[in-house]
Amino acid sequence: MALKKLDKAAKRPAQIFTYTFGIIAALVVGVGMCLSMKVIGDGSTAMMILGIAAGIIGFIGAGINYPIYSRILQKSKEKYASDIIRLASEIANEND
Secondary structure, rough: OOHHHHHHHHHHHHHHHHHHHHHHHHHHHHHHHHHHOOOOOOOHHHHHHHHHHHHHHHHHHHHHHHHHHHOOOOOOHHHHHHHHHHHHHHHHHHHH
């Protein structure tokens, strides 16, 4: 039970960041699409260019989301690695 709690504690920061960052990136893409298709804004060429730029920024954010998630998860696992190994060895010793 404690091993599962440590595993969840190791994954939680990465998951929270990833979901939050992904939602924000998707919203930025959506705003960019709305601006470029003249759904919102004044319909000028400048707004369309701003919308395209916002869309590209949102896509870049969505693209870098997974590498950032992997890095955060790796650091978090390193933080809890000693506790997880200790608990796993205790479990293995109980089964012997």
